[in-house]
Amino acid sequence: MSGTDRDRFTLTRGDLLYDYADRTRKHRGVVAACVTRHASTQYLDILASQCAGVGIAWADLRERLVRQMSGVNEWASPRDALAQAEIGRVLLLNPTDKLDEELAVFMLEDSIARFPRGGSSKRFRLLLVHYYILHGHRAAAQRSMRRWKDIRTLEFGYLTGELYHPVRTEDPAEHELWLDHFNASLRAYDRAPVSLIDGDSALFDRLAADRDELSTTHDEAATSGGEMPLVSVVVAAYRPGRDEFLTSIRSIVEQSFLSLEVIVVDDGSGSGWSNLFEDAQSFDPRVSILRTSSNRGAYAARNLGFRSARGKYVTGQDHDDWSHPERMQAQFEYMEANPDVSGCRVRGIACNSDLSRLRLGYPSIVRNASSLMMRTSDFLAAGGFVEIRKAADTEFAERLGILTGSPVVDLPDPLTIVRIADNSLSRDEFKVGWNHPARRQVKSAYRYWHSSSRHLELRMSPEQELPFSVPRRYRSQLRTEEGSFDVIVVDDWRGFSGSVAHRLAEIRELVDIGLSVAVLHLESPQWMTTTIHPLDADIQSLINAGTVSEVLYDDEVSASVLLISDPRILQFMPDAESLVSADRILVVADSPPADREGRHIQYSVNDCNTNAVTKFNVHPVWVSRGPFVRDFLEKAVEGNRIHPHDLLPSIDESEWVDARSRRRRSPIPVVGSTASRSGRIWPASRPALTATYPLDGSLDVRFRGEITGAMQLLGLPSTPPAWIVYPPEALSEADFLSSLDFYVHTGDPSVSIDGVNEMLEAMASGVVVIAPPSYKRIFGDAVLYAGGGEVSTVVFTYHKDIELYEAQQRKASAAVATRFSVRQFGRHMRALVLDGLPEARGTHE
Known part of the structure; x- marks a missing residue:
């Protein structure tokens, strides 16, 4: 299939999938990353083709694998073990049904058995052990960890401990083994182990640490705590659960470091929560309460608390997390010993309410962004957190590092326990290998602001308008007109191709002639990557300046024209239907799907049409960038649904x-x-x-x-x-x-x-x-x-x-x-918006 010429007017989807599989075979991991990053099972077809060695859809390969799992082997030659393992990993992390789950385990077990000795199989083996433990397959998990030392010793052997967790066994002796393994992460850093107090609450809310086991150095420091500089700890909360909130506050007032003030900010919870906040205040005279008249969001509440801090140092804590008694002492000592450091964070052990550290596909020790400790003077000089709904911790830490000339330091000690709650504000924005696109959007925007601004411009004032573009879902308020545009231009805006400058000139022209314009970033399969990249600096500049808006695939916005600048954008789409609506869709093709010999296939007209209809609910009209593309489209586009005029390349x-x-x-x-x-x-x-x-x-x-x-x-x-x-x-x-x-x-x-x-x-x-x-x-x-x-x-x-x-x-x-001229492009687009699309030849049923 790869070595012979094809008729480019009769190419099949199998041909396209074979070509994509062949092109990406040397860049292992990129296709699986795209499956998860775009939440798109359409990319699984490429992995299926890599696995089988022929152009085949995942649905067809799945049927054959299910039959093999039942004992019927139809394979004439071995499948690609790595591609099969990547499919198995994707399925196990996001199964659609029980059969998917069983098939994923079968594929992973079979692939791992066929990997060469020393092959890069750790992430697949780890996921399999996670699955065994979570689903009660204790013998399989123990057998696997005996064979795989790298899995057995990972993160101080916590997986062995998870076998003995109280939710998985009723043996009290094994419960002691679980707690002993849990504490291994603390003992490794010479920190006091945790224990559980008696009670009926969730295990997380029964956490304690034996003060008798705190180091002598810490005890001596604590006895002189009144003479030490003050550390302010800010906890912001909006209608918190009682047990989790009091657990968090108790962990702070029980610190070995005594020179603390605890500022609790009630972010407009209302009168129904007043007693809870008063109970927290009753724990210790060092606890004070600040209240806002309405819910302003976590970062606005934190700003209120941080700006009220009296300490030399200030830090935060999420309202449902737990701080080890040595946390404040460790961070304080580090800051005192390193006066040139801008701030420091500690790591956290991520757990659910039962203190199980096991989450399928996730590490159990993570960076804790809210644990940042810094000099209060540096916080005030930087101007505080940007007051958006999410993601402001990381932005502030990076900005603080720029302003002070010293990046924030991450200490290795896991001195917090981070509660992973099902109803967490951020829960719906993270899965293994996937972040909500708003995370990429805000990070790209603030990093451009950081890199393009003078230090003075990075020092925010309390009443300053946001200096960079913020995703709609992270803003506190939206103006009505922000949801409707004349044109939304859809492209891969990362700047990998050589055409971004020309696209930008066309966008500026649309703005200059008075059209309201937004851009929508969707990645092209031409530029598959394993990691997330920011937008091109020039388009980000227009977005941050407010010249154009950036919208996301799941934003509820509308446009007169959805201009898709590259058909490849439509080839492999997210599974979900877009919430972007448009009166008309224009697909601009600047090249045929393949070369003269029918090789190097980039897109299928039929697939693009299908995805345009199923994802945006509009039948597209195709427009060519020149006569040669038109030659192809006139033969390939179903029903000859082609715009009568070419949209020639343009330049300013x-x-x-x-x-x-x-x-x-x-x-x-x-x-x-x-x-x-x-x-x-x-x-x-x-x-x-x-x-x-x-x-x-x-x-x-x-x-x-x-x-x-x-x-x-x-x-x-x-x-x-x-x-x-x-x-x-x-x-x-x-x-x-x-x-x-x-x-x-x-x-x-x-x-x-x-x-x-x-x-x-x-x-x-x-x-x-x-x-x-x-x-x-x-x-x-x-x-x-x-x-x-x-x-x-x-x-x-x-x-x-x-x-x-x-x-x-x-x-x-x-x-x-x-x-x-780009002016000619503007005239064409203005006509499309104001007058509608000229009648296309034929219809698309």
């Missing part, structure tokens, strides 16, 4: 005036080209390459970007002496173009128009462009045309004759200012 020519003004003609013609990140098509052979870009020094040849493909054709170990190659970070595109006389492009516009943007930039910069004759359908007389062997002749002819050269410059400038 005013952005390239400076490059034009700095151009200087050279005695030897300077020719060059940009190798964009999205790749390029080089001439097919070494002779064709050297005819286009000579090696003999007759032309001054320059490139910007990666030329690996060219070097492979040349068969040389290093760059030829006659060529100069600039890394993109060493030279801007404008500076590069200002050094050229001719921009020489090789490629095939019937496959991709990725290079067209770079050609437009060269034309706008006053550089004469030379391209293969096939580009004439796009550019007309604005470009010179030559085959590989003719390039030098064209170059010397136009370099010798300045009038001829300048005449060609004028033709290119005229085309850029009219047909390819």
